[in-house]
Amino acid sequence: MSKRYVILGAGGQLGKALCTMFPDSKALSREELDIADEEQIKAFDWSKYDVIINAAALVNADGSETDELRAKTWLANAYGPRNLAKIAIEQNKTLVHYSSDYVWDGRENNHQDDEVVAPLLVYGESKAAGDLVVSLVPKHYIMRVSWVVGDGHNMPKTMKNLADMRINPKVVNDQFGRLTFASEIARATKYFLDNNVAYGLYNVTNEGPVKSWYEIAADVFEYAGYDRSRVQPISTEEYAANKPGFAPRPLNSDMDLSKLRQTGFTPSDYTDLLKDYISQLPVNE
Numbered sequence: 001m002s003k004r005y006v007i008l009g010a011g012g013q014l015g016k017a018l019c020t021m022f023p024d025s026k027a028l029s030r031e032e033l034d035i036a037d038e039e040q041i042k043a044f045d046w047s048k049y050d051v052i053i054n055a056a057a058l059v060n061a062d063g064s065e066t067d068e069l070r071a072k073t074w075l076a077n078a079y080g081p082r083n084l085a086k087i088a089i090e091q092n093k094t095l096v097h098y099s100s101d102y103v104w105d106g107r108e109n110n111h112q113d114d115e116v117v118a119p120l121l122v123y124g125e126s127k128a129a130g131d132l133v134v135s136l137v138p139k140h141y142i143m144r145v146s147w148v149v150g151d152g153h154n155m156p157k158t159m160k161n162l163a164d165m166r167i168n169p170k171v172v173n174d175q176f177g178r179l180t181f182a183s184e185i186a187r188a189t190k191y192f193l194d195n196n197v198a199y200g201l202y203n204v205t206n207e208g209p210v211k212s213w214y215e216i217a218a219d220v221f222e223y224a225g226y227d228r229s230r231v232q233p234i235s236t237e238e239y240a241a242n243k244p245g246f247a248p249r250p251l252n253s254d255m256d257l258s259k260l261r262q263t264g265f266t267p268s269d270y271t272d273l274l275k276d277y278i279s280q281l282p283v284n285e
Contacts, residue, residue, distance in 0.1 A: 006049040009056030014152030017182035021190050025036030035080035053096040060248045064123040077126035082133045094139040101146035103128040106250025113203050113259050120248040142201040146253045150182030159220040164284040173214035173233035179270040182203040197263045203255035206270035210254040224276040
């Protein structure tokens with residue numbers, strides 16, 4: 001008998017990619033089911049599904065530091081996963097949950113799957129709390145991802161738009177990591193569920209060179225047919241000085257992928273994916 005899936009947070013970048021990967025799943029946006037609302041979670045009929053895939057989150061690094069969004073961030077990223085964890089434990093469901101590189105302070109390179117979390121910002125704290133709750137579910141997968149690119153707002157798309165509009169941006173050159181395409185996360189999710197990979201927490205990003213945001217921005221300009229030298233480097237400290245309310249970020253977000261590869265899953269190199277992604281974006285004039 002095939003597994004039955006419900007995808008939560010289906011309207012986001014990752015949620016859309018998961019819906020493509022699992023076309024027969026039940027897909028629910030936050031408007032249709034708010035995981036932070038305990039009464040909605042209790043009222044929903046979970047008996048129809050074997051696997052809960054939670055792509056719901058409030059992702060706003062700077063906004064999470066404000067009075068307006070601080071509590072909402074905790075509700076979405078910590079209380080919501082807690083509500084799902086209760087259901088998964090009580091009804092013996094598999095719970096798939098997605099974490100973030102922002103749970104680390106970025107002092108170390110090549111972050112390990114079992115590295116102790118030390119977030120620098122409210123968003124990272126809320127994600128770390130959600131991870132810890134989900135880890136109590138006997139049948140859980142936590143996939144820790146970074147620098148997500150998909151159908152929605154993301155850095156490469158922003159850089160492509162700036163390039164088209166003849167704007168020469170200054171981009172931080174001291175934050176390092178790898179892009180993770182939403183399609184790759186969805187592919188890994190399907191692989192884990194199809195192959196009954198051992199439950200636990202895994203770093204999941206694309207393969208490829210570790211680069212700064214500045215280098216990736218310059219790549220985007222080049223792939224779009226523009227002069228990469230139009231992108232100017234700037235330190236995080238300099239950038240933050242001109243942006244009131246800028247939340248601290250980890251300087252190193254690169255992850256060790258050894259545990260992921262040991263499952264038999266081979267992550268794709270993000271370089272060609274980025275080239276294809278940029279080539280498919282419309283010209284913004």
